[in-house]
Amino acid sequence: xxxxxxxxxxxxxxxxxxxxxxxxxxxxxxxxxxxxxxxxxxxxxxxxxxxxxxxxxxxxxxxxxxxxxxxxxxxxxxxxxxxxxxxxxxxxxxxxxxxxxxxxxxxxxx
Numbered sequence: 001x002x003x004x005x006x007x008x009x010x011x012x013x014x015x016x017x018x019x020x021x022x023x024x025x026x027x028x029x030x031x032x033x034x035x036x037x038x039x040x041x042x043x044x045x046x047x048x049x050x051x052x053x054x055x056x057x058x059x060x061x062x063x064x065x066x067x068x069x070x071x072x073x074x075x076x077x078x079x080x081x082x083x084x085x086x087x088x089x090x091x092x093x094x095x096x097x098x099x100x101x102x103x104x105x106x107x108x109x110x
Contacts, residue, residue: 029106037099045087048077052092060085 041052048071050056060081063069068076 026106030103033099033102033106037095040095041092042072043087043091045084046077046079048075048079049073050084050088052088052095054092057085057088057092060088 038051038053043050043052048069051072059069063081065080065082066078067081068078069081071077
């Protein structure tokens with residue numbers, strides 16, 4: 001005769017549900033944090049609106065000092081890339097550091 005499994009174990013089901021809910025809450029908190037800091041990386045300068053991220057910083061490094069680039073609203077803007085690069089890099093680094101600190105707190109609570 002085989003062994004019977006107790007499929008009606010409500011304590012086990014509650015534990016699994018709590019674990020799933022905890023994982024979902026952790027994921028949702030991380031996603032909310034990401035959106036919060038990505039929004040903080042948007043800034044205006046030199047007549048355009050820009051998003052400070054690694055792609056934008058790489059682009060600015062590759063361009064000459066005076067050029068025309070598209071802002072986040074797809075408008076061509078004449079810019080001085082060195083000034084824009086300094087602002088973007090400082091903002092990006094500041095927000096990444098703050099994001100990292102908050103993310104560590106969320107991970108520690110998990």
